[in-house]
Amino acid sequence: MLQRITINNLALIDDLEIEFSGELNVFSGETGAGKSIIVDSLMLLIGARYDKTMLKYGADKGFVEGVFSCENVAPLEALGIESDELMIVTRKFFKDGRNEIRVNGKQITVSMLRELMQSYVDIYGQNEYQSLLKINEQRKILDYFVFKKDDAPLGRHKALFDEYKRVCVEMNSLGDERERAQRIDILQYQIDEIEQAKVKKGEEESLLDRRHLLMASERIKNGLAECINSLDGEVGAVSGISDASHKLASVSSYSDGLAELYSRLNSVAIELDDINECVKDELEKFDSSERELDEVLARLDKLRTLKNKYGPFDSMNEFLKRAKLELPRLLNGADEYDKLSKRKSTLESELIASCKKLSELRKAGAGELAARIVTELADLGMANSRFEVRFTEPETGKELQAVTANGYDVYEFYLSPNKGQPMLQLAKIISGGEMSRFMLAIKLITGDLGGIGTMIFDEIDTGISGAVGLGVAKKLCSLSRGRQVLCVTHLPQIAAMADTHFYIVKSDDGGATHTHVTLLDRKGQIGEVARLSGGLGVSGTAEKNAEEMKDWADKYKLSNA
Numbered sequence: 001m002l003q004r005i006t007i008n009n010l011a012l013i014d015d016l017e018i019e020f021s022g023e024l025n026v027f028s029g030e031t032g033a034g035k036s037i038i039v040d041s042l043m044l045l046i047g048a049r050y051d052k053t054m055l056k057y058g059a060d061k062g063f064v065e066g067v068f069s070c071e072n073v074a075p076l077e078a079l080g081i082e083s084d085e086l087m088i089v090t091r092k093f094f095k096d097g098r099n100e101i102r103v104n105g106k107q108i109t110v111s112m113l114r115e116l117m118q119s120y121v122d123i124y125g126q127n128e129y130q131s132l133l134k135i136n137e138q139r140k141i142l143d144y145f146v147f148k149k150d151d152a153p154l155g156r157h158k159a160l161f162d163e164y165k166r167v168c169v170e171m172n173s174l175g176d177e178r179e180r181a182q183r184i185d186i187l188q189y190q191i192d193e194i195e196q197a198k199v200k201k202g203e204e205e206s207l208l209d210r211r212h213l214l215m216a217s218e219r220i221k222n223g224l225a226e227c228i229n230s231l232d233g234e235v236g237a238v239s240g241i242s243d244a245s246h247k248l249a250s251v252s253s254y255s256d257g258l259a260e261l262y263s264r265l266n267s268v269a270i271e272l273d274d275i276n277e278c279v280k281d282e283l284e285k286f287d288s289s290e291r292e293l294d295e296v297l298a299r300l301d302k303l304r305t306l307k308n309k310y311g312p313f314d315s316m317n318e319f320l321k322r323a324k325l326e327l328p329r330l331l332n333g334a335d336e337y338d339k340l341s342k343r344k345s346t347l348e349s350e351l352i353a354s355c356k357k358l359s360e361l362r363k364a365g366a367g368e369l370a371a372r373i374v375t376e377l378a379d380l381g382m383a384n385s386r387f388e389v390r391f392t393e394p395e396t397g398k399e400l401q402a403v404t405a406n407g408y409d410v411y412e413f414y415l416s417p418n419k420g421q422p423m424l425q426l427a428k429i430i431s432g433g434e435m436s437r438f439m440l441a442i443k444l445i446t447g448d449l450g451g452i453g454t455m456i457f458d459e460i461d462t463g464i465s466g467a468v469g470l471g472v473a474k475k476l477c478s479l480s481r482g483r484q485v486l487c488v489t490h491l492p493q494i495a496a497m498a499d500t501h502f503y504i505v506k507s508d509d510g511g512a513t514h515t516h517v518t519l520l521d522r523k524g525q526i527g528e529v530a531r532l533s534g535g536l537g538v539s540g541t542a543e544k545n546a547e548e549m550k551d552w553a554d555k556y557k558l559s560n561a
Contacts, residue, residue: 001069001453001484002121005045009062010054011037012506012515021500024480027488027517028495028528029504034515035488038504039123039458042066042486044091046121047114052097063092068120070453075119081106087120089113123456124439132439133427138413142389143406145446146365153361154406157354161405164347171340180333187327190310194320197306201313204303207296214293224283231276238276241269351403358407363391366411369445376441380475381468382434384419433463440475455479457487461494469493477557492532492546496553501525526550 007016012034027035044050045066055062068087070076076083081104091113093099101113108116131137147154174180213220231237245265252262310316329336366389377385392410394402402408413426417434430438440460461472473493479485480499489495501520506513520528530546 002042002066002486003069004067005041006063006065007037007041008064009056009059010041010064011056012513013037013041014056014514016515016517018502018517018519020484020486022484023499024477024497025484025486025500025502026495026498027486027502027504028490028532030506033504033506035504036458037515038517039456039488042121042123042456044093045089046117046123047110049110050091050093050097050099052093052095055093055095059095061092061094063090065090068453070120072119075116076103079103079106079108079112079116081108089117120452121454121456122443122452124443124458124460132435132442133430135412138389138426139406139409139411141442141446142362142366142369142411145369146362148446153354153357157351157358157407158405160347160351160354161403164344164351167340167344167347171337171344174330174333174337174340177334180330184327184330187323187330191320191323191327194306194310194316197302199303199306199313199316204300204307204313207300207303211293211296211300214296217290217293221283224279227279228276228283231272231279238269238272241265241272245269348400352399355399355403355408359391359409362407362409362411363389366391372445373438373441376444376475377437380437380441380471381464382417382437384417386416386423388414388423390414431463433468436460436462436464437468437472440472444475444479452483454484454486457485460487461489461491465491473497473553474556477553478560481560490532492529492549495525495532496529496546496549497557498525499557501528503528522550 001022002020004017004019007013007018009015018038027038029035040048040054041064044064066089068089069085070083070087071085073083073085076087081087083104086104088104090102091099092101099110101108101110103113103116132141143154175183229236232239245262245268248258248262248265252259306316310319370387370389373387374385377383377387389411392412394408394410399408402410414423415426415429415438416423417430421429426438436459440457443455457476460476461469464472469491470493473491473496476485476487476494477497487494495501501524503518503520503524504515505518506515508514518524526543526546529549530542533542533546533549
């Protein structure tokens with residue numbers, strides 16, 4: 001249930017906070033006052049697209065925040081969001097078109113928000129009414145009605161269908177005998193090529209380092225040779241230091257200072273002699289550098305060829321594992337193909353049987369749904385309506401071709417809203433006012449199935465008035481006894497039925513236009529009902545009639561509590 005919404009810098013709204021009741025919340029106001037802004041705010045909370053034109057003119061940023069109480073925290077936990085049966089949805093938006101969404105402090109995407117809020121809020125406006133005209137949406141409604149409480153048959157069918165598709169893919173991958181033979185030759189070559197190469201992890205990087213060193217070998221050898229000459233030549237450092245050490249040794253016994261100098265110089269002589277030998281060793285390593293460079297270049301070329309074919313080291317090994325698994329399967333391809341063929345035949349029989357079972361369940365559910373819709377429509381002023389779900393049977397012998405993950409049923413809603421009218425597809429016969437009532441009938445029937453805590457109706461009263469409006473008001477009241485209902489209306493009958501009534505008004509301060517929302521007390525509600533009735537300022541009995549309507553609505557709610 002939506003407890004509170006806070007709106008900042010959205011369209012004509014500066015700052016606004018609205019607290020809702022848990023039953024029927026009604027919004028009304030003059031045309032153009034800003035009722036659509038409230039709906040847009042609610043839509044943003046459930047994942048609607050944000051457009052930067054929605055931001056209040058002159059503002060850099062704004063936000064919409066909704067506080068929800070929710071007993072079902074599983075959808076939140078599925079997204080890794082902590083909750084103590086309270087959900088705070090915050091959507092910040094900026095003038096450059098960016099927006100940021102957080103739920104209980106955790107940032108999520110628009111698609112994640114949309115999926116999450118499907119568990120908590122349903123919103124019905126003109127777009128939703130139009131979607132009902134689409135056959136796919138009609139199929140969703142019937143399946144929701146039939147399988148919501150027990151979707152095991154549908155789940156089993158989907159599992160069968162998935163396995164069937166997998167078996168078909170495996171059979172196609174095996175191919176015929178000639179194709180298998182070609183594939184076996186290719187796989188065997190690839191396996192041998194990778195295994196014989198004996199590639200080691202990190203080998204390419206090591207070879208690149210070695211290549212860099214070998215390509216500079218001449219320069220290195222020259223440098224080392226010159227170093228040896230400087231160290232070990234006729235006037236080299238080694239002989240010079242050694243000679244100096246011997247001379248200092250002859251006088252080192254005369255004082256501690258001379259002895260220390262001799263010790264230090266002798267250490268230098270030993271270290272320098274060792275360095276000289278090491279330099280000579282390094283020089284010897286480059287004796288075969290040209291041959292080694294050729295070997296390194298050839299190995300790098302081999303590794304790059306393999307890399308281009310199979311990817312880097314890890315990908316190459318993964319490819320090798322898959323190839324080794326596939327090869328024996330192909331070698332036994334004839335047996336494997338026969339096994340898969342038998343499984344495919346079994347699955348085809350099971351799928352057809354499953355489709356028949358789903359069709360039986362749908363047709364039984366369609367009859368029940370039709371009866372309930374007709375009953376609800378009668379209460380909504382469409383007493384002469386006839387409704388049915390018509391199924392198109394698959395062509396005999398071609399049932400398997402019609403099978404999908406949902407079965408093979410093709411069905412569509414048909415309606416005759418008035419006596420004497422033929423039954424036609426919903427899209428071809430229903431009017432705007434009839435569509436509003438039809439949608440409400442659907443929601444009254446399916447509302448309890450989904451456990452949705454909040455339902456929002458925008459334009460539910462399109463094209464209706466009078467006694468029909470009273471019927472809609474009663475149904476909204478009935479719906480709100482089990483869940484929270486928010487409704488934007490222009491009908492006095494619905495306004496009179498409100499448990500909580502908000503009046504939306506637009507004002508001009510001389511420099512800018514602003515939208516405000518006022519919570520009406522009983523006197524204010526009566527005045528608004530009178531205004532919506534059209535008699536305020538025209539008839540002296542308008543407010544008295546409005547009060548009578550409000551009294552009647554209060555008694556009706558008490559009797560249907």
